Amino acid sequence: MKTKQANRRPSVARVVSGVRELPGFRNYPALYVGSALRSRRYRDDLASVRAFLVFIGHPRSGHSLVGSLLDAHPRMVVSHELDALKYVAAGYRRDQLLTLVLEHARANAAAGRTSWGYSYAVPGQWQGRYRDLAVVGDKRGRMTTHRLRTRSDLLDRLAATVRMPVKVVQVVRNPYDNVATMFKRGEVPIETQVGRYQALCETVDAVAARLDPADFHRLHHEDLVDDTPGVLAALCGFLGVDAPADYLDACDGVVFPSPNRTRDTAPWNPEAREALDALVAATPWLGRYGFDER
Numbered sequence: 001m002k003t004k005q006a007n008r009r010p011s012v013a014r015v016v017s018g019v020r021e022l023p024g025f026r027n028y029p030a031l032y033v034g035s036a037l038r039s040r041r042y043r044d045d046l047a048s049v050r051a052f053l054v055f056i057g058h059p060r061s062g063h064s065l066v067g068s069l070l071d072a073h074p075r076m077v078v079s080h081e082l083d084a085l086k087y088v089a090a091g092y093r094r095d096q097l098l099t100l101v102l103e104h105a106r107a108n109a110a111a112g113r114t115s116w117g118y119s120y121a122v123p124g125q126w127q128g129r130y131r132d133l134a135v136v137g138d139k140r141g142r143m144t145t146h147r148l149r150t151r152s153d154l155l156d157r158l159a160a161t162v163r164m165p166v167k168v169v170q171v172v173r174n175p176y177d178n179v180a181t182m183f184k185r186g187e188v189p190i191e192t193q194v195g196r197y198q199a200l201c202e203t204v205d206a207v208a209a210r211l212d213p214a215d216f217h218r219l220h221h222e223d224l225v226d227d228t229p230g231v232l233a234a235l236c237g238f239l240g241v242d243a244p245a246d247y248l249d250a251c252d253g254v255v256f257p258s259p260n261r262t263r264d265t266a267p268w269n270p271e272a273r274e275a276l277d278a279l280v281a282a283t284p285w286l287g288r289y290g291f292d293e294r
């Protein structure tokens with residue numbers, strides 16, 4: 001019995017030794033130590049991960065849906081609003097961060113993968129679970145973009161922490177619907193939401209300009225609605241995994257048949273409409289959109 005205890009102590013000591021001096025411990029002591037200890041349970045599974053996924057862009061654009069569809073894939077785990085960059089900035093290490101993603105995604109799935117009253121559960125698939133783990137990521141589009149606006153180095157720090165390529169995905173929705181939904185779920189005037197939307201556009205462009213094109217993928221929400229299997233298969237290809245037919249069929253069955261036109265009920269005023277019209281005209285990846293177009 002004494003021999004077994006002696007064998008255990010060095011392992012725990014290596015995890016905890018000096019931990020009180022680390023930034024992550026100072027901010028979240030129980031979580032920092034707990035994630036370090038629990039990461040050993042997943043060590044073999046985490047060894048096969050070869051890409052970390054983050055989302056950038058605007059709130060209410062479809063990132064929750066896309067993140068949930070990816071989490072249903074047997075080789076991917078994507079947590080819902082863990083805010084991975086917060087833990088990178090706090091000094092968490094590779095296996096700690098990946099462990100938090102796995103456990104957060106599992107809790108999301110157990111709760112029905114819900115957000116703002118919608119369920120993004122994909123029946124019969126792998127949400128919160130995995131078979132052969134290749135991609136791990138986190139869906140937190142607006143906050144990730146906000147953090148990168150003031151800390152452009154965080155993507156580099158993330159890549160250094162996880163020691164693998166970081167893949168960045170942006171989901172674009174009709175900006176008039178996007179701003180209208182931001183207004184509906186916010187507490188500021190619609191012209192203020194237009195300003196916030198523009199600031200996020202500027203950050204997205206700055207982030208995309210720094211990335212290798214092979215690490216950045218932009219998709220449009222309306223295309224996902226029209227052709228879920230095709231758009232999702234292309235996204236899987238970008239992430240380096242296959243797209244099984246049963247997985248694509250299951251995802252196709254949970255996507256709404258048409259986008260929600262929240263723009264039609266928003267209290268637009270001339271200032272807000274003119275500012276957003278000008279932004280759309282000046283932004284190439286918004287060029288397909290108009291108030292009367294999908």
